[in-house]
């Protein structure tokens with residue numbers, strides 16, 4: 001393992017249009033450098049995740065509707081290859097490598113520097129997050145789906161099943177209650193976002209409502225406490241859904257209700273806007289036509305519960321394939337799923353193209369402790 005964590009510097013250009021991010025930086029490092037200047041580039045939802053892994057396999061966050069995935073904002077990169085050479089990848093130099101870095105994972109070399117496009121971000125945004133009782137999910141989720149279908153690009157969101165923890169931070173009567181939270185961000189001024197997201201907060205009586213105005217930087221760490229480093233055991237696996245009709249909603253609700261751990265999350269992520277305006281062959285991330293992703297995020301504490309939790313994810317995931325596009329997100333890939341997982345996740349055409357790039361930059365597969373692409 002190569003520990004990149006000391007390489008975490010972030011520089012932004014005087015014109016405020018680009019950020020140069022070293023290969024071991026976290027999203028917290030990036031947001032700390034860019035937000036004082038009213039700028040951001042799309043990251044993930046948690047500040048402690050690394051820029052590199054998240055970007056190299058896509059990167060799904062709150063700004064995706066307006067600015068796409070993290071990898072869509074990657075302009076260039078400096079890469080140390082398997083031979084130890086330092087090379088530059090851009091639209092004009094090693095363009096095949098830049099294409100592969102936009103979704104193809106850590107297969108092609110060590111990225112020591114990323115160049116990202118920056119965008120203006122409002123000083124205060126609305127985080128809209130009403131939490132409805134889970135037993136009402138079959139009523140709430142179709143309404144959420146219909147709202148998202150006509151929502152402007154500025155809206156990005158997910159519907160998340162979870163359990164309110166027995167924690168003094170939450171009102172005691174809600175402890176242990178299962179909820180579905182419609183977590184939504186409007187990428188624009190908070191007063192506009194508040195108005196646009198209001199319908200999501202009036203779909204009935206929420207059990208709790210976590211909505212509020214905050215800076216983009218605060219928003220980017222709002223979930224951090226839920227994921228303390230090294231505490232929990234996790235097994236997360238995703239599938240892209242071809243649609244979300246009422247039958248699919250009912251099936252998800254029924255299966256998620258059987259989760260063995262109250263720490264587990266399950267989320268339906270909506271795609272649209274800028275994500276879907278990128279052509280399938282423009283990046284190694286591939287096809288963007290999927291409207292939703294289901295991610296099954298099993299979390300538990302006791303190693304004795306490994307089998308129950310991993311088995312639960314695998315069973316539900318397998319049965320949900322009936323409603324899937326057949327692909328999954330390689331940053332939520334499960335683990336030990338067999339050699340076809342990576343090939344299937346990319347699809348035959350993208351995988352074959354990635355294999356050619358792999359052969360050009362890492363013919364002996366030095367970088368193989370990853371979602372591995374075999375050199376052609």
Ligand SMILES: Cc1cc2nc3c(=O)[nH]c(=O)nc-3n(C[C@H](O)[C@H](O)[C@H](O)COP(=O)(O)OP(=O)(O)OC[C@H]3O[C@@H](n4cnc5c(N)ncnc54)[C@H](O)[C@@H]3O)c2cc1C
Nearest residue numbers: 023044045049050052053054059060106110111227331370
């Ligand atoms: C709590 C939590 C929340 C998450 N939330 C989101 C989210 O909101 N959106 C989302 O899209 N994903 C999310 N993810 C998934 C996340 O994108 C992946 O876990 C990703 O691998 C994290 O990257 P990392 O660099 O932190 O991980 P690492 O384990 O450090 O790296 C993962 C892999 O990336 C490659 N890699 C890392 N650094 C480099 C480098 N410098 N050069 C080349 N290859 C490299 C290597 O193959 C490495 O094995 C989340 C994960 C967690 C644990």
